[in-house]
Amino acid sequence: MHRHEGHAACHADADDMLARAEAVCRERGLQFTPLRRDVLEAVAESGKAQGAYDIAERLSAPGKRVAPVSVYRALDFLMEQGLVHRIASRNAFIPCAHGHAPGEGVIFLICRSCGGVDEASSVEVEGGLGRTLERAGFTPVHSILEVEGDCGACRERMQAP
Amino acid sequence: MHRHEGHAACHADADDMLARAEAVCRERGLQFTPLRRDVLEAVAESGKAQGAYDIAERLSAPGKRVAPVSVYRALDFLMEQGLVHRIASRNAFIPCAHGHAPGEGVIFLICRSCGGVDEASSVEVEGGLGRTLERAGFTPVHSILEVEGDCGACRERMQAP
DNA sequence: GGCGGCGGTGATACACTGTAACAAACCCGC
DNA sequence: GCGGGTTTGTTACAGTGTATCACCGCCGCC
Numbered sequence A, B: 001m002h003r004h005e006g007h008a009a010c011h012a013d014a015d016d017m018l019a020r021a022e023a024v025c026r027e028r029g030l031q032f033t034p035l036r037r038d039v040l041e042a043v044a045e046s047g048k049a050q051g052a053y054d055i056a057e058r059l060s061a062p063g064k065r066v067a068p069v070s071v072y073r074a075l076d077f078l079m080e081q082g083l084v085h086r087i088a089s090r091n092a093f094i095p096c097a098h099g100h101a102p103g104e105g106v107i108f109l110i111c112r113s114c115g116g117v118d119e120a121s122s123v124e125v126e127g128g129l130g131r132t133l134e135r136a137g138f139t140p141v142h143s144i145l146e147v148e149g150d151c152g153a154c155r156e157r158m159q160a161p
Numbered sequence C: 001g002g003c004g005g006c007g008g009t010g011a012t013a014c015a016c017t018g019t020a021a022c023a024a025a026c027c028c029g030c
Numbered sequence D: 001g002c003g004g005g006t007t008t009g010t011t012a013c014a015g016t017g018t019a020t021c022a023c024c025g026c027c028g029c030c
Helices: A014-028 A034-045 A052-059 A068-080 A123-135 A152-159 B014-028 B034-045 B052-059 B068-080 B123-135 B152-159
Strands: A084-087 A092-095 A107-111 A117-120 A139-150 B084-087 B092-095 B107-111 B117-120 B139-150
Touching: A014 A034, A034 A052, A034 A068, A034 A092, A052 A068, A068 A084, A084 A107, A107 B123, A123 A139, A123 B107, A123 B123, A123 B139, A139 A152, A139 B123, B014 B034, B034 B052, B034 B068, B034 B092, B052 B068, B068 B084, B084 B107, B123 B139, B139 B152
Parallel strands: A107 A139, B107 B139
Antiparallel strands: A084 A092, A107 A117, A139 B139, B084 B092, B107 B117
């Protein structure tokens, strides 16, 4: 689950997300269309990573079908604007919990029992990674770091049922 | 990065891989079947990450078709034995270049221009990641760290064509 | 007002990735 | 040879992502 202790305030709730997204788009002269809004809201509302098809289904209502391809386009847009992240190991998407410094590395903490995804960052990891890449003569363009395991809340729940 | 200077000798060649795989299997009482051998060879021969369907096609000959599902099973086996890695960001597979210490984190360096994948590791990154996870109250089960960028060889090639 | 371009959306089709289920073949110890 | 586990073949299918074309709405321009 998200908004876990240790991180109580770390996830902006859906309203904040939407407000931030609207501000970002206005600032950059981009359109924050209803579809994009809906997709972002769908991603932000559920605490866990959502597949594109899940989102499409969630947004579809009898009489108004939202095709996955539309969702993908909206997600591409949202990712370009840094409002949404993709979890490669899950083929799923989560809202970006907080504005990152541009280029800052993000660590995704994926709970295998509740499916919630938390974000962390570490200058230590980042520095070490940079030095490692440099030693290897490798110029990074972007990197993904995803950790699967058990979040604190789930671990407690398992110990004291 | 281990053995990898330009790129020429950077991939343990297929023969070494096969010999090591056979030894590992014998040691663990597992079968190193012809199919598994062929799949590992296909992964090891090409210097770059291979999709499961690419492998299937590569192993298929007129009259003898290898179905993707068979390739997946062989890959699952090879991954369990630590002989092959999966690149989540590419849905592709590479041979494990060298035996890792069990549980040791691996960093994948994926060249976006030549498609080659190199492996690196760093106690510094690993330590920092461990401390970050601990601070977050998160118990890791396994993690993936993949960096996309330009390898040294390709960067040189681009500068001086 | 008409016209053309441009970005966004809808819709269909398709390619790629991965898994389930079942049957047949194989191997090994008894 | 027989029984039981493992491996492979085969088919079908679920899930993920992209290509293509048509249409719409908007804005600037003539």
